[in-house]
Amino acid sequence: MARAPVMAAVDLGASSGRVLVGRLEGGRLFTEEAGRFANTPVRSWADGRGGGPGGREELRWDVLALWHGVQEGLRVAAAQHGPLDSIGIDTWAVDHALLDADGRLLGNPWHYRDPRTAPVPALFAEHMAPEALYRHTGTQVQPFNTVYQLAASAADAQLRRARDLLLIPDLLGYWLTGTRVAELTNASTTGMLDAATRGWSGPVLDALEQMTGEDLARLLPPLIDPGTIVAPVLTPVADRLGLGGARLVAVGSHDTASAVAAVPMDPRRAAYISSGTWSLVGVELEEPVLTEESRRANFTNELGVGGTVRYLRNVSGLWLLQESMRTWHEQGVEQDLPTLLAAAGQVPSLRTVVDAEDPAFTSPGDMPARIAWAARSSGQPVPSGPAETTRCILDSLALAYRRAVRDAARLSGVDVEVVHLVGGGTRNELLCRLTADATGLPVVAGPAEGTAVGNLLVQALATGALDGGLPAVREVVAASTPVRRWEPTGTDLAWQQAADRLGT
Numbered sequence: 038m039a040r041a042p043v044m045a046a047v048d049l050g051a052s053s054g055r056v057l058v059g060r061l062e063g064g065r066l067f068t069e070e071a072g073r074f075a076n077t078p079v080r081s082w083a084d085g086r087g088g089g090p091g092g093r094e095e096l097r098w099d100v101l102a103l104w105h106g107v108q109e110g111l112r113v114a115a116a117q118h119g120p121l122d123s124i125g126i127d128t129w130a131v132d133h134a135l136l137d138a139d140g141r142l143l144g145n146p147w148h149y150r151d152p153r154t155a156p157v158p159a160l161f162a163e164h165m166a167p168e169a170l171y172r173h174t175g176t177q178v179q180p181f182n183t184v185y186q187l188a189a190s191a192a193d194a195q196l197r198r199a200r201d202l203l204l205i206p207d208l209l210g211y212w213l214t215g216t217r218v219a220e221l222t223n224a225s226t227t228g229m230l231d232a233a234t235r236g237w238s239g240p241v242l243d244a245l246e247q248m249t250g251e252d253l254a255r256l257l258p259p260l261i262d263p264g265t266i267v268a269p270v271l272t273p274v275a276d277r278l279g280l281g282g283a284r285l286v287a288v289g290s291h292d293t294a295s296a297v298a299a300v301p302m303d304p305r306r307a308a309y310i311s312s313g314t315w316s317l318v319g320v321e322l323e324e325p326v327l328t329e330e331s332r333r334a335n336f337t338n339e340l341g342v343g344g345t346v347r348y349l350r351n352v353s354g355l356w357l358l359q360e361s362m363r364t365w366h367e368q369g370v371e372q373d374l375p376t377l378l379a380a381a382g383q384v385p386s387l388r389t390v391v392d393a394e395d396p397a398f399t400s401p402g403d404m405p406a407r408i409a410w411a412a413r414s415s416g417q418p419v420p421s422g423p424a425e426t427t428r429c430i431l432d433s434l435a436l437a438y439r440r441a442v443r444d445a446a447r448l449s450g451v452d453v454e455v456v457h458l459v460g461g462g463t464r465n466e467l468l469c470r471l472t473a474d475a476t477g478l479p480v481v482a483g484p485a486e487g488t489a490v491g492n493l494l495v496q497a498l499a500t501g502a503l504d505g506g507l508p509a510v511r512e513v514v515a516a517s518t519p520v521r522r523w524e525p526t527g528t529d530l531a532w533q534q535a536a537d538r539l540g541t
Contacts, residue, residue: 042122042502045071045114045283046492047107047209048292049128051314052076052359054103056110057486058118059493061502065517066493068486071117072110076103078148087194095153096401097145100134100208107209112278120281123500124213124270125288125492126206127295129315130226131183134208135199135256136217143195146205149181150400157185165244168329173240175232175325175338176225177351180396184228184245191249202256206290213285214268217258220287222294222347224260225340232325232338232346236260263289263342264499288495289342293317293349295491296459298342298507299484301515306454308442310472311487312462314356316434318441319349320451331448342495343507348449350441353393355462357430360404365423372423380424381431382467387535389417389429393437415538435471436535442476456480459487463521473523475532483520490514 041060048055055073059066079099085091107126115121135143147153158178161170167178176182183204190196203211204223211217224230224237229245231238242254261267267285269275275283289295296311304321311317325338325346339347365372391398391411398407405426412419412429420426438456446453456478462468463482473480484490494510497503503513 042497042500043118043120044493044496045111045121045124046288046489046496047110047124047126048489048492049076049103049107049126049205050292051129051356054106054110055489056107056114057489057493058114059489061494061497061513064513066490066513067517068489068493069118071114072106074103074106074110078150079145081145096148096151098132098148098205100142100146100205104209104212108278111280115279115281120279121283123284123286123496124280125286125496126209127288127290127292127488127492128205128209128223130204130223130291130293131181131186133183133186133202133204135195136201136203137198138200140201140211143199147186147190149186152400154180154185154189157188161185161188161244161248164248165241168332170228170241171332172327173231173238174228175327175331176228177335177337179351182226182228184241187253188245188248191251196251199256201258202253203258204290207258210267210285210287213270213274215271216268216285218261218267218287219258220290221260221262222289222340222342223291225338226291229257230340232327235340261287263287263294264495266499284500286496286499288492291339292488294339294341294347295489295495296487297321297347297491298495298510299487299491299514300457300459301511301518301520302455302457304345304451306452308445308451308453308456310438310456310458310462312354312458312460312468314354314359316352316354316438316462317347317349318352318438319347319445320449320453322346322348322449322451326449328448334444334448336445336448342491342510345507348445350444352434352437352441353398354434355465357393357398357404357408357434358427360401361408361423361426361430364403364405370423377423377427378465378467381427384425384428386428386471387432387531389420389425390433390436390535390539391415391429392539392541393433417538431465431468431471432535434468435475436532436539436541438472439475439532440536440541442478453478458482459484461485469521469523473525474527477525477529479525480523481520482523484514484518490518
């Protein structure tokens with residue numbers, strides 16, 4: 038019997054990274070974790086003597102530490118499972134690295150939560166009207182989009198020295214293979230990709246040049262589709278890590294693209310929620326929705342695996358709870374998550390809700406204090422203690438999901454009958470139940486490791502281990518992954534009243 042190909046998925050999130058090994062056997066995918074490591078942002082000081090803004094702390098990614106974790110995970114994967122046949126890399130979106138003329142890294146990449154970009158969308162609008170920007174890119178306006186990050190960095194010495202720009206998964210792929218490319222699903226989050234032609238947008242880049250005085254189009258690499266075999270791993274890297282003849286496959290390198298590929302759904306009647314640090318709520322389409330109504334609703338058209346469009350709204354997700362737990366830890370109030378969720382389940386529902394999409398909750402900081410301020414400002418009871426704060430967060434997320442699912446259905450014309458939830462949020466049973474109640478729709482939860490599963494199965498398509506495109510991927514997911522289903526309970530009245538309290 039022929040040996041099943043050994044595939045490795047490098048999956049980097051905003052707080053941690055891991056390497057999973059997968060094998061496809063008998064129409065089912067079997068996975069095993071080979072390595073896990075922290076992704077801890079770093080703060081550093083800059084005085085701006087080169088002409089850029091300075092005199093403040095900057096928030097950056099420790100990308101060399103991530104690269105070390107990736108290499109160690111791949112080394113363990115090969116040592117435990119034999120030489121690797123393929124590797125795929127997915128990460129979060131929008132952040133990028135700059136390389137000099139020798140291909141060397143020009144400093145640690147900016148973190149999307151650094152506040153320097155907050156005023157930039159309004160300034161960019163003076164060079165390109167928001168309506169025109171949306172017609173070209175179909176991209177949700179978020180201050181951390183790559184186009185705004187580049188505008189914010191116009192005076193930086195690093196940008197003036199740069200010769201290449203690589204998004205984070207493409208940077209790691211470059212260090213593996215020596216090949217510089219931009220994978221399409223992640224490129225579609227930058228605000229610089231034309232949603233219709235699927236190429237870099239000349240009008241957007243022209244507006245960026247008008248604003249910055251820099252020809253930033255020169256930095257952008259060629260675009261490739263997910264499912265493309267990029268190149269073999271460089272021989273010195275492969276030999277050092279014991280990878281054999283492994284090849285890099287461009288998967289859905291935006292983690293949400295890989296996660297949505299792994300949703301075992303019928304896209305004609307389903308919405309999805311990719312629930313993690315962020316929550317991406319939407320539907321899968323064949324063509325983008327570029328209407329003015331869609332722009333005003335702040336929906337984005339990101340590209341997916343198999344020529345699809347991920348029509349979605351980016352909602353602040355479990356970041357609110359993660360940041361709250363970090364704050365409680367710093368205050369010496371340790372919380373065990375299962376115990377905390379059980380206590381939150383006993384708190385009366387919808388006592389206090391906040392707008393989970395409020396920019397006030399975007400930056401790191403004392404999240405419980407911000408939630409208390411929002412409650413007080415809206416005349417609602419202020420949560421007292423971790424259990425009440427947690428219940429407020431989960432009720433508020435479910436309320437945001439309700440709004441996003443209904444808006445996605447209305448704007449796209451998809452008749453949504455079921456909501457599929459994938460990612461880490463599937464392990465939060467209280468959130469799953471509240472989502473069903475809030476949307477008034479059944480919620481099917483799973484797979485929890487959707488991003489890595491999608492990553493691995495796109496590799497299988499690219500290397501010929503799996504035939505049949507995206508439908509075949511979803512058939513394997515359905516055969517390989519147990520799911521749970523929650524039916525809605527109660528009525529819509531209480532949720533509508535909570536939405537009315539927030540004016541949403």
